[in-house]
Amino acid sequence: METLTKTIQGVPLNHYILLCSIIFSIGVIGVLIRRNAIVIFMSVELMLNSVNLLLTAFSVYRGDATGQVFVFFVMALAAAEVAVGLAIIVMIYRNTNSVDINVLNRLKW
């Protein structure tokens, strides 16, 4: 494990920020361009995970374990959110026979 952790000993913090913001932007683009509700949900998961990685990087950078505890809470929250969200998607599919979000425009006007 020592040799593994030595491999990151030169990566600047900026590169972690760049990686996480790229993946977060990919999640945003996925929410904007897809119409399948499940794929949109997966893009949200991608955004949550990029923020988790960034929190961990900051936690290691500062030498403070609070960030990693926070990531643990975010993961618990994500599990709860996925359970409720997928239940809502299943209910939508049962009522409209589709998971296309363009069908769900009854709240639009």
Next chain:
Amino acid sequence: MSTFYFIAFLSVFFSILVITAKNPVHSILYLILTFFTFTVHYILMNAQFLAVVNFIVYMGAILVLFLYTLMLINLNKESEPRKSNLVKIVGVIAGACFLAVIVAATKTLGTSQPVVLNNPGLGLVKNLGKILFNEYLLPFEISSVLLLSAMVGAVLLATKDTKTA
């Protein structure tokens, strides 16, 4: 050091495949690969507890839940109409603008220090458990209430409602 850049490239590559794959099942499988690269990132930062939790909770529980829901929802027909190209282009431009703002804000930080793990026991289960059960005991218990209410809500939403209601 080059290990980080290789894994970072794989993360970006698979996450692009997640949002571009036409078949939702392929999307979920690529998402599993993306989360695996995130687990490798955690291991590289010696955050062993988070690596294990990411592996079990995300790759094990959440994505199996996604696959299971996809099995319940019949998507084998050509049910997903494609968005128009204009909406796609505008979406990609909006996301790129968002990325550009963050990158520009990061550039103004100037040079950043390298990430160095000073305390090797930082992310171990022993250290995190001590912090979790001393300082963060109340949020930990509240999160158990959150999970319970989420379970009740999911069961309530997903059960077939009788037409008498």
